[in-house]
Amino acid sequence: MATSSYLRSIGVLGGMGPLATLDFMHKVLDATPAATDQQHVPLIVHSVPQIPDRSTAIQQQTDTPFLPMLAGIRQLERCGVDAIVIPCNTAHFWYDRLARSTQTPILHIVDAVADELARQGNTGGRYALMATRGTLATGVYDRMPTGFAGSFEVPDESVQPLVDDTIRLVKAGQEAEARKIGSQALRYLIDEQGYDGVVLACTELPVALRQTAHDAYCLDATLALARQAVRFSLHGGAQPQPNIICQAA
Amino acid sequence: MATSSYLRSIGVLGGMGPLATLDFMHKVLDATPAATDQQHVPLIVHSVPQIPDRSTAIQQQTDTPFLPMLAGIRQLERCGVDAIVIPCNTAHFWYDRLARSTQTPILHIVDAVADELARQGNTGGRYALMATRGTLATGVYDRMPTGFAGSFEVPDESVQPLVDDTIRLVKAGQEAEARKIGSQALRYLIDEQGYDGVVLACTELPVALRQTAHDAYCLDATLALARQAVRFSLHGGAQPQPNIICQAA
Known part of the structure; x- marks a missing residue:
């Protein structure tokens, strides 16, 4: 895998739950062709597990996780990350609204899974x-x-x-x-x-x-997302489709 | 350990190296008395391993890691973290200058070790x-x-x-x-x-x-720092001495 010296930074909207965030980070580390610390992917990780339980919210048809997740996206934007990932399958229920709310591309976990299958x-x-x-x-x-x-x-x-x-x-x-x-x-x-x-x-x-x-x-699926994040960082590839921009950062 | 419902957020100046950051995050998770995801410590993690090697810099008497570390501190400040930790013993060589550069308290790893000993x-x-x-x-x-x-x-x-x-x-x-x-x-x-x-x-x-x-x-030492971070998040205790403020966030 050819690497450029510039690595794009990945924002991780995590904390859903905190252990799943660590699992994702380990997989990013393992998926990176790095011989030194400096060749690893720059990550900004928003691991704020106070986001209300996603499954419960969907079941009860409430929208309580959305605004805390959006607040996380805003923080990652302010840090200037090049793309965002959400290592939580369930949280992707809010993907479309989150993606429309930011100019920063959000890599979708299902796209990552499909991409991984295509690569196989x-x-x-x-x-x-x-x-x-x-x-x-x-x-x-x-x-x-x-x-x-x-x-x-x-x-x-x-x-x-x-x-x-x-x-x-x-x-x-x-x-x-x-x-x-x-x-x-x-x-x-x-x-x-x-x-x-x-x-x-x-x-x-x-x-x-x-x-x-x-x-x-x-x-x-987490490993597929981690690999997608690493490819994005190294090559800027696998760009998601442009988001409809509702609100600039 | 009594917990308040409000948890202070911890900024992690990490990536030195990325695996040490994960080790620290695991120890924070293990040290937290939490029954649900929502009771875990909110962390903003700046894991940007492009910071030049600290040992080499000290050996060669260059200052190259300082500005990248300061940039990380600035990003954590912008995210509004309540305190910062640096899970890297060697990086504490720059502690005094970093601490003087921010209004956000930085918990010192050696204070955490001494505090842990005192608690024993x-x-x-x-x-x-x-x-x-x-x-x-x-x-x-x-x-x-x-x-x-x-x-x-x-x-x-x-x-x-x-x-x-x-x-x-x-x-x-x-x-x-x-x-x-x-x-x-x-x-x-x-x-x-x-x-x-x-x-x-x-x-x-x-x-x-x-x-x-x-x-x-x-x-x-990493475990001592993790426990100190958890105590700070839960109780706001173990406040470091006020920093001399050189430059406001």
């Missing part, structure tokens, strides 16, 4: 979403990324209890058990339901499912 | 510094924190090769070997040299020395 030679296919019920309810993955002819699908209801259990077990630190249940869900989606792959759209799932038999079928 | 009932004693030669050369630990009557000492030259090897082995991912060599250095300092404890003033050393026989004698 997959511009089509059916991909099952493994995520919390809250994320699935957002419809965030209904987005149709440019150049991607495949589909992201909510799998049938029978598999969701397994996904819920896997996430719960990782949060409880029971990784071996999480791996067992998660692998069961994966086998069902790939072998029985015939999906071409699975998008892990939740921070906990990659912890449970890395290095399992179906690993090659899994795509970690 | 140690307001005196002789503590050996385990750190890179670069950090030792800064004289950062010559600071005399208020209320601390002990001393931080550079141990005799015979132990430094063991410290250098321990750091190098951790960086190379050889933790078991690092633990062996690091423990040897610790035994020498505690059992033969009679130090009351050892300050691990380097990100790599706690990785090698946690859960070893002499663990109780070790104080992780």
